[in-house]
Amino acid sequence: MKSCIIYDTKRENRAAEHFVRWMKKALEKAGAEVGIYRAADAETIDCDLFIIGSPIYYERPMKTVLDFIESHSEDLKGKPTAIFVICMAQLFGNPTKRHIERYYITPLVDRLPEKPVDIAVFKGWLRKTDRDQKEIAVNWIIELLGRVPWK
Numbered sequence: 750m751k752s753c754i755i756y757d758t759k760r761e762n763r764a765a766e767h768f769v770r771w772m773k774k775a776l777e778k779a780g781a782e783v784g785i786y787r788a789a790d791a792e793t794i795d796c797d798l799f800i801i802g803s804p805i806y807y808e809r810p811m812k813t814v815l816d817f818i819e820s821h822s823e824d825l826k827g828k829p830t831a832i833f834v835i836c837m838a839q840l841f842g843n844p845t846k847r848h849i850e851r852y853y854i855t856p857l858v859d860r861l862p863e864k865p866v867d868i869a870v871f872k873g874w875l876r877k878t879d880r881d882q883k884e885i886a887v888n889w890i891i892e893l894l895g896r897v898p899w900k
């Protein structure tokens with residue numbers, strides 16, 4: 750199975766890139782082939798599983814990631830697609846759940862040609878790498894693989 754992770758970030762080697770690396774390793778360990786693409790660079794992509802994610806800056810997913818979904822509608826049609834966001838609003842507790850769903854997740858999901866197979870909200874960071882997030886990301890990938898048909 751070929752899986753593709755599409756993401757972007759405004760900050761090199763911070764949370765988004767750690768999450769992508771952790772997910773890549775977990776996918777490879779499970780036997781999947783993995784392609785990594787920056788949303789702005791990606792051309793036509795042929796994959797069996799798409800994992801598309803964005804960090805949240807100033808209350809929005811990145812435009813490059815939103816544009817990727819819109820412009821790759823044909824590639825995504827009929828393919829299992831999972832969405833992830835990386836943000837910090839969840840630190841403020843349960844009341845922010847609806848906010849995250851409405852402003853962070855919905856703009857991504859609404860652009861997909863079909864319903865996503867799963868959605869993850871990961872906790873990002875500003876400076877110091879939060880290594881506790883690795884296990885959360887790896888477990889999500891393993892669960893995700895359990896939901897999609899392997900070829």
Ligand SMILES: Cc1cc2nc3c(=O)[nH]c(=O)nc-3n(C[C@H](O)[C@H](O)[C@H](O)COP(=O)(O)O)c2cc1C
Pocket residue numbers: 758759760763764765766804805806807808809835836837838839872873874875
């Ligand atoms: C300039 C800036 C703006 C941010 N705005 C938000 C925000 O509106 N909501 C939120 O939940 N997190 C916000 N965050 C937290 C980021 O989502 C978090 O730091 C994440 O790790 C960013 O991804 P990166 O580490 O790959 O840059 C912001 C972070 C930065 C640096």
